[in-house]
Amino acid sequence: MRRALAGAVVLALLVAACGRPSAEDTTTTSSTLPEESTTTTSTTTSTTSTTTSTTTTTTIPPTTTTTAPTASTVPGRWASRPLIVAPWGALGWWDGSKWVGTVASLPVSGGEDYQVVSFAGSGIVRGGAPTELCEPVFNPGVELSDPARLGEWPGPVGVAISAPWIVQPHLLEVLAPTSTHIGHARELLASHGLDIAAPIVKQVLRVDLEGDGVNEVVVVAANIEQPFWTVNPGDYSVAFMRKVVDGEVQTLILGGLIATAPGGEGDIQYVYSIGGIGDLNGDGKMEIVLHGSYYEGEWVEVWEYVNDDLGLMRRLSAGCGA
Ligand SMILES: [Ca+2]
């Protein structure tokens, strides 16, 4: 439900390309994000000694780890397909081999459970029978028992999914912004022509999307609280992920508005946030839900990190607004 933007000269409306990020986004060579690595200051004390040290090798016996059985599924009444919904309509589902955007006929009859994938709430909500939502757009969707648990305009707003698998199988933490994250936002804005000494960082999420033991960090920076219909110089709202790819830290942009000049006719403010992060197709890797809002509407997009060659790809979306 994204409006076409005129005046693209002044607005850098950024969307992650399907391909690899450009070279200028590459900043560091590392096997972990610099902000993730523990810096150990080793002090080497040079000692002169005549004693020959004997190295004692201690063989550590095999560790027997007793792990409590972990449930691989969540009990509930689930749809025949893992339907993903927003409060104002359905996005679609994974059919076992591909993403399917919403079609008129939804794979539910009413009374199904949905796991909330949102930074606004959690748990399970109940969905009704297929209906039409968001007058006068009439999206196919379901009424949720507690839609506010997914979030409300201007966001963040996540999604809910009628699927039995563990939706957050790997690390996912909400962090308080630090000067490091503010610095990354400053660098990103500056690379698009906007110099802000200390950008306002709204969200910092540490996540291991695929569970490979190397953490990613997703950052949202914005100086727009509630989007208006005029764009002012200096407006910014950007959501980006820092990820180690082939030993290099790359910055992948999910969505962004960066204004270096007054907006032209038809330009409106957008506010981006990360609505939620969770596995939305059951492959054990987590997808990112991007939420965007504008003065008379909002939408969500599901972004999948496909692989290091394809990067992030937008898979599903649904919106409501004029
Ligand atoms: Ca990872």
Ligand SMILES: [Ca+2]
């Ligand atoms: Ca997944």
